[in-house]
Amino acid sequence: MARKKSPEDSSSSAVSTSGRLPMREFSRSLPMSLLRAREAVMRQFRPSLRNQGLTEQQWRILRALTAVEAIEVTELARMAFLLGPSLSRILRDLEARKLVERKAAEADQRRAVVSISAEGLKLIAAVAPTSEAIYAEITRRFGARRLSELQEMLSALEQDLAGMEGVDGDDG
Numbered sequence: 001m002a003r004k005k006s007p008e009d010s011s012s013s014a015v016s017t018s019g020r021l022p023m024r025e026f027s028r029s030l031p032m033s034l035l036r037a038r039e040a041v042m043r044q045f046r047p048s049l050r051n052q053g054l055t056e057q058q059w060r061i062l063r064a065l066t067a068v069e070a071i072e073v074t075e076l077a078r079m080a081f082l083l084g085p086s087l088s089r090i091l092r093d094l095e096a097r098k099l100v101e102r103k104a105a106e107a108d109q110r111r112a113v114v115s116i117s118a119e120g121l122k123l124i125a126a127v128a129p130t131s132e133a134i135y136a137e138i139t140r141r142f143g144a145r146r147l148s149e150l151q152e153m154l155s156a157l158e159q160d161l162a163g164m165e166g167v168d169g170d171d172g
Contacts, residue, residue, distance in 0.1 A: 041138070042056060044134045044137070044138065045059075045131065045134055048127060048130040048131065048134065049127070052123060052126065052127055054123075054127075055090075057080075057082060057086065057090050058090055058093065058094060058099075059127075060080045060081075060082070061076065061080050061082070061087070061090060061091070061094065061100070062094070062099060062100075062116060062120055062123065062124060063124070064076060064079045064080045065100065065114065065115060065116035065120065066116060066121070066124055068115075069115060070113045070114065070115040071113065071114060071115070072105060072111055072112070072113055072114075073087065073088075073091070073102075073111070073112045073113075073114055074111075076114055091114060094120070097119070098117055098119045098120075099116070099117055099119055099120035099123060100114055100115065100116055100117055100120055101114070101115050101116075101117050102114050
């Protein structure tokens with residue numbers, strides 16, 4: 001039988017509801033909070049992406065490529081937060097659809113450079129109005145000031161944690 005939480009339980013983030021583990025509640029872990037927020041946001045965008053035959057990762061790559069003229073594949077993987085093997089598979093699919101172009105880097109023929117194609121830019125232009133309408137609705141619901149503050153806070157968190165070494169096996 002679960003025991004009722006006392007006020008002391010909720011103020012102590014170091015004890016789980018079961019009292020067995022010296023950890024914060026699973027639902028209050030930062031990684032889970034960020035994942036839930038990401039899912040809430042992406043749930044708004046997925047139908048539009050599906051209508052264009054795009055996955056979230058494909059869209060992320062296309063959007064990243066709109067920010068650069070051309071980029072090495074390894075740098076694109078970092079920029080889009082994708083693992084190399086996943087990126088390679090996704091780039092093959094995008095190339096087959098003629099949404100991206102890949103060529104050998106001038107400085108090192110063993111490296112590949114990727115850029116968005118004219119077809120890719122057309123697709124971005126087709127998705128953009130819906131995407132911006134979704135952003136407008138998110139902004140309306142959450143508030144422009146709060147959204148801006150959230151983005152600033154997330155950026156600050158990312159920067160503050162940049163030099164911190166992670167502990168293997170700890171997912172929050």
